[in-house]
Amino acid sequence: MSKEQxxxxxxxxxxxxxxxxxxxxxxxxxxxxxxxxxxxxILTVIGQGLREAFGWAYVIAAALPHPDYAYDRRRGxxxxxxxxxxxxxxxxxxxxxxxxxxxxxxxPGLNFVFGQARMGGPAAVxxxxxxxxxxxxxxxxxxxxxxxxxxxxxxxxGHTYGLGxxxxxHCVMCFSNSLPDVDRKERNFCLSCRRRSP
Ligand SMILES: [Zn+2]
Ligand SMILES: [Zn+2]
Numbered sequence: 001m002s003k004e005q006x007x008x009x010x011x012x013x014x015x016x017x018x019x020x021x022x023x024x025x026x027x028x029x030x031x032x033x034x035x036x037x038x039x040x041x042i043l044t045v046i047g048q049g050l051r052e053a054f055g056w057a058y059v060i061a062a063a064l065p066h067p068d069y070a071y072d073r074r075r076g077x078x079x080x081x082x083x084x085x086x087x088x089x090x091x092x093x094x095x096x097x098x099x100x101x102x103x104x105x106x107x108p109g110l111n112f113v114f115g116q117a118r119m120g121g122p123a124a125v126x127x128x129x130x131x132x133x134x135x136x137x138x139x140x141x142x143x144x145x146x147x148x149x150x151x152x153x154x155x156x157x158g159h160t161y162g163l164g165x166x167x168x169x170h171c172v173m174c175f176s177n178s179l180p181d182v183d184r185k186e187r188n189f190c191l192s193c194r195r196r197s198p
Pocket of ligand 2: 166167168171172173174189190191192193194
């Protein structure tokens with residue numbers, strides 16, 4: 001009987017940035033996939049945040065087209081399930097991939113979602129607009145926006161590794177129903193989730 005090993009981040013961080021693309025034997029990267037128009041700066045922030053959290057290198061992919069197919073005219077929002085389904089169909093040579101949409105996403109039964117993931121992988125998606133102070137009529141705070149986005153990205157990718165929601169309000173895997181929830185948690189896994197993360 002063979003025992004599955006490997007794929008456990010620490011000690012496998014030899015490759016950095018985008019250099020791993022195509023190199024044989026290297027750890028496969030996490031790919032950040034812009035969906036429609038997304039600012040370059042936030043893509044990099046997310047890539048670096050994911051590298052810190054998971055230990056994988058990251059690659060930023062070319063943007064997918066604007067997801068008109070997911071638009072609900074009545075709600076003025078985009079159906080996250082359709083976007084995640086399309087992302088999941090991508091066949092990338094990657095550890096995981098994270099779609100990023102600067103669009104308001106929803107799923108039936110909820111007014112909006114910050115993100116969604118396919119439990120067990122390979123894809124997840126996050127929505128940026130509601131992570132900005134300006135969405136609520138407040139002065140913009142870019143550092144806060146970046147922190148929130150990294151937390152949501154790590155959270156959704158945590159789901160792709162099979163992690164469920166954590167009761168520790170400071171753990172990145174804690175469920176966020178609102179921005180105060182997002183702001184209360186940290187961008188790291190609690191010890192218990194860390195043990196089960198890749
Ligand atoms: Zn979650
Ligand atoms: Zn936890």
